[in-house]
Amino acid sequence: MMYATPLRRTLTALTATTLLAGGLLLGQTVTAPTATAAGKKIVCNVDKMRQDSHALRAKADKLQHLGATAEARKARGQADALDRRIRSCIDADDNHKPWN
Template identity: 75%
Template sequence: MNHATPLRRTLTALTTTTLLAGGLLLGQTVTAEPAHAAGKKIVCNVPKMRQQAADLRSKAAQLQRLGATAEARKARGQADALERKAQACIDAEDSAPKPWK
């Protein structure tokens, strides 16, 4: 029976750890508030987003001229992300059901 005790302790500890970790993950997903339930209307300022993207692109060009390629790549990536977000806002607005139709 001496050989079963360490195995029993190990299995008990492993089971307890797994249950605690699963409970924490489940608790986080249950208590997290979904984006659509927040009650806030998402407003996209497309011209402002496009202007920010253009500013980032000009900053990227300047960084590229100065030889900072990694920073330029990061700025271009941020500009691309802003452009995609602006296009997503436009697409969402176009595909939303219109109350007057």
């Protein structure tokens, strides 16, 4: 009768543990609830959001002209985030599948 070497036993145990942990994580991912907005319908007012973005960019330009670069960078970052939300709202409207 041939016995497994300690290295082979270790590798087998490590492989089994890895597969078990991976399966557990995969199972949690599959059964996790999807993110929703607390059951509320999300409404994007794109025109208002664009006005806010434009106002933030104008504020950033004014701050930059006055020499407040850190505040201008923050205002531009907020405007960029708002622009990303606008794009995601438009993409969600374009890719909406009412038959699902």
